[in-house]
Amino acid sequence: MDRRIAAPSSIDVKNALERLTTPLESTGFALFESKQKALMFAASLGRFRGSREPLKQRDTGSAIRFEIFETAMDDAYVFALAIATTGELKVLDPSREEEVVTAFEEYAHGGLIEMNRQCFESGLDPLDALIYLTQEVQVPGMESIPGVDADVLRDIMKG
Amino acid sequence: MKLVSLSITNFRQFYSEQSCEFATGSEGGRVVTVFHGYNGSGKTALLNAFVWCLYGETTKDLEAPDKLENEAALAEAPVGSEVSVSACLVFDRPDGRYRIRRTRVSVKEGVSQIRRKSESLDLFRTNESGEMVSVEDTEAKRQKRIEQFLPRSLYPFFFFNGERVERIASPDAYDSVELGVKTLLDIAIYERGEKHLRTQVERELTASLQQLGDVELQRVAKELEDLDEKKEAIEERLANHQTNVQELGVDIGIIEGKQEKIQELAELAKERERLREDERKLGVELIDVQKRFSMVLSKNGYLAFSEGVLSETERLILDARRRGDIPAKIKPQFVNDLLSSKICICGTEILPGTAGYDCLVKWRDQTGLADLEEQLSYTAAAVGRLRERRNDYRSAVEQFCKDIDRLLRARQAVKSSLAVIDEKLGDPSHGEDAARLQEHLRKLQRDREQEKAEIIVAKRDLDANEEAQAAVKKKIRTLQTQSEKGALIKRQLEAVDHVADAIAAIGKLQKEDVRRSLDESIRLIWNDAAIKQYTASVTEDYRLLLSKQIAGNDTPVVGASTGEKQVLALSFVGSLVKKARENFGKVHGVQVGGYYPLVMDSPFGSLEDDYRAKVADWVPRLADQVIVLVSKSQWRAEVEGAMKDRIGKEYVLELHTSKEGSNRDIEIRGVKVPYVVSENDPNEKTIIREV
Secondary structure, three states: OOOOEOOEOOHHHHHHHHHHOOOOOOOOOOOOOOHHHHHHHHHHHHHHHOOOOOOOOEOHHHOEOHHHHHHOOOHHHHHHHHHHHHOOHHHHOHHHHHHHHHHHHHHHHHHHHHHHHHHHHOOOOHHHHHHHHHHHOOOOOHHHOOOOOHHHHHHHHHO | OEEEEEEEEEEOOEEEEEEEEOOOOOOOOOOEEEEEEOOOOOHHHHHHHHHHHHHOOOOOOOOOOOOOEOHHHHHHOOOOOEEEEEEEEEEEEOOEEEEEEEEEEEEEOOOOOEEEEEEEEEEEEEOOOOOEEEOOOOHHHHHHHHHHHOOHHHHHHHEEEHHHHHHHHOHHHHHHHHHHHHHHOOOHHHHHHHHHHHHHHHHHHHHHHHHOOOHHHHHHHHHHHHHHHHHHHHHHHHHHHHHHHHHHHHHHHHHHHHHHHOHHHHHHHHHHHHHHHHHHHHHHHHHHHHHHHHHHHHHHHHHHHOHHHHHHHHHHHHHHHHHOOOOOOOOHHHHHHHHHHOEOOOOOEOOOOOHHHHHHHHHHHOOHHHHHHHHHHHHHHHHHHHHHHHHHHHHHHHHHHHHHHHHHHHHHHHHHHHHHHHHHHOOHHHOHHHHHHHHHHHHHHHHHHHHHHHHHHHHHHHHHHHHHHHHHHHHHHHOOOOOHHHHHHHHHHHHHHHHHHHHHHHHHHHHHHHHHHHHHHHHHHHHHHOOOOOEEEEOOOOOEEEEEEEOOEEEEOOOOOHHHHHHHHHHHHHHHHHHHHHHOEEEOOEEEOOOOEEEEEOOOOOOOHHHHHHHHHHHHHHOOEEEEEEOOOOOOHHHHHHHHHHEEEEEEEEEEEOOOOOOEEEEEOOEEEEEEEEOOOOOOEEEEEEO
């Protein structure tokens, strides 16, 4: 794939991406090894939450070459995300590259907004916040237990 | 700055006037001056004579810092008369010889009562023609001048107690390490330049903008001015809290040192140290577990959300297979080849316009997913691998939760034990002193926590201020102005901002360059001195760090000994003065770098023989001038052996005591000289004698 993958250029999201990949003062290490890794998490979270946010402007200056996704063996997930989003296998046709990239970037945008909120605005430890996000998924049918408020259950699971 | 001589009069143990000269390296590289002194003879007092003379204050480990007057001089003086204490330090700088004299005059009001009357500071310089002139017209200006030679905040790097030098390697000292590096190695000049542009110059331009007629522009310019003032106040607040944390750290160290010396508390204090070490180790382990987990989260965490996407992809691919779309029964390339060769595999000619040709074109258009077959089978195969990675992530989360739970419980247990020890240390059954010390310690610790919290708040305020300033500046750029002058000022403001950015960027590069060079130097020195396979480094945030290799990774050393930390701190001080000397010279007419002396009280106190010999060997090689204050037990054969060829001056602090039978000699270079002298005088005193 020739197209590079970019993050949104809005200040808040850009800052969040920067903070997610910069060593934290408290621990001395970064939450994500690279921007590519942080975007993977964001896109997957965005898709899971159904939060797809169009980009007003792409941060093309720091866009990531697709080979980086290939080397990290994450390229198949970018394809799968596009297939699941469009419901079409043909989306992988080279003529529809734009659609694959846009789906990924827009879900990543939605995911980054949520990651920023959870990691840097909730008062939680950022690593804990990320773990809680991934733990949400591991409770099958959480929303549908009769007589239990889903939010309360989520809080219990988190605690 | 090269120290030439010191004269002290009635300063602490030193009765009347006592003088000494220092080795300056003029005779065959002999840069070391040694003072031998019995316990209580005044080694710490002598170190403090330098500090008091330069800054009018004393180091924290000097007991009763208010009482500088010598006891004998005080006893001799009639009630109502004046007693004066003074110190006169002579040193050379590239622009001439300087003489500082500080004098404190007190009035004796009772047998042991004095009232301070005055304190004065003189500063003279001998110019090229040999004439001595007074420097500056007020004491405040003289003091300021002295602090330009050697900033007050930096003297702990040059005048220090070797038994406490490891403080430089403690977390509370990172800021002073950074400050030391910046000041001595001339990086601060960039920060001053940037600050000047961002405050004064910008402020003047903003003020001019406010004079103009544009109402909105005036309002925004005023907003910027207010933010700037607030920033200055926050920076001052931050600096104060940082200084307080450092000073409280020193005070805490002193109180804990006193507790260690009280017999009943010594064991408890040791236990406290052991528990703190456990707590530190658990802290390091906790971070290590988090770090290892975060690598897994970074790599595979996204797959926690992947099931929906993966199963949907899998379903679509499976459907296509069921429908027979993949694998394709006929490859589009094969059909294309037939069409271009115009001959069928049975040998029949296929010409455009014929039924056969049209049939083949139809086949080609129906190949559907055949083009994507490779990519789809790659994706389908990857789904399984991605699920495996997701399961790895889940196992890692499970293990991580278990590890964290274990470590947090262990840390809680250590904290509880520490609380019990703290209670015991303050138990009144150990005596009033013990209870008071512990109470004082608790207060200092509480204060330090409070100060640390204030630092976090101030840093946050500073970030918020910076963001607000950036937003206002952006607004100024977008606001239209009617007048030509307004447009000009706006352009100037923008230019100032760019220049300030550039200076900051150069400063940052320079700082990193210096850090790297110090890092290299400290690494070499440490490698030479240390017997363990540790690596010493100066980290990017100016921490002095010892690390070791574990499974191919650099891991911080947990529980380095006091001696190791002291060697690390000494390596750093050594590297710093070495680098400052290398930088010495004039750059664009500005004097940079310089020569700095090291005055060390008991530098070999807690070190093992190996370390003593090494430190004694490399300190005089790194520094331009070394003054060492030692007791007999610290001046061992290996130290003397390493230093003997570099000693230019040697003195004994001859202690005179009233206790009978206390006479002791010390052997220096094979000659016995008096060390402690018993005499019939109730007042103890010390005389400086050259050997």
